Amino acid sequence: MAHVEIENVSKAYGPYKIIEGLDLTVADEEFVVLVGPSGCGKTTTLRMIAGLEAVTGGTIRIGNRDVTQLRPGLRNCAMVxxxxxxxxxxxxxxxxxxxxxxxxxxxxxxxxx
Known part of the structure; x- marks a missing residue:
């Protein structure tokens, strides 16, 4: 496993800003659950980490590797x-x-x- 860093990540669909300035660090072997009301960005965040959704701005790192622009198959991660x-x-x-x-x-x- 590897640590995950999300730095100042944003996601917009046209003029609609869905996620703004998200910062999150998950340590190696740490177990994290995203909890929140419907529509708050949990699934969008996971999809951006997995590479299934393009990031509008910011950086996503898995290990020390910037994966922000990598295709999903090259990220070696999955989501539940x-x-x-x-x-x-x-x-x-x-x-x-x-x-x-x-x-x-x-x-x-x-x-x-």
Whole structure:
């Protein structure tokens, strides 16, 4: 895993400023949840980090690498959708750890997450 830095990131759709001056630092191995009301920019922020949404301004770094203009496939990251029940037969913890399990990560790392 790597740390993520969002520096002065903004997103606009035409004249509508959706996100302005967002700064966020997530430390290596830190677990973060974005919580807020519908329409506040949670999903847009995650989509910008993953490269699925273009950034209007600012910088996104994963590790020490500026990924602001990189295509999604070159960022080595993924996102979990807002509905926690991606797999209804699994617990929330199992859903969160599933991607790590598929990548072959150590059981201790999965349990720590």
């Amino acid at each position: 959708f807002q509905n926690y029940a991606l797999y209804p037969h699994m617990t929330v913890a199992e859903n969160i750890g599933y991607g790590m399990k598929v990548r072959g990560e150590q059981r201790a790392s999965i349990e720590k997450a």
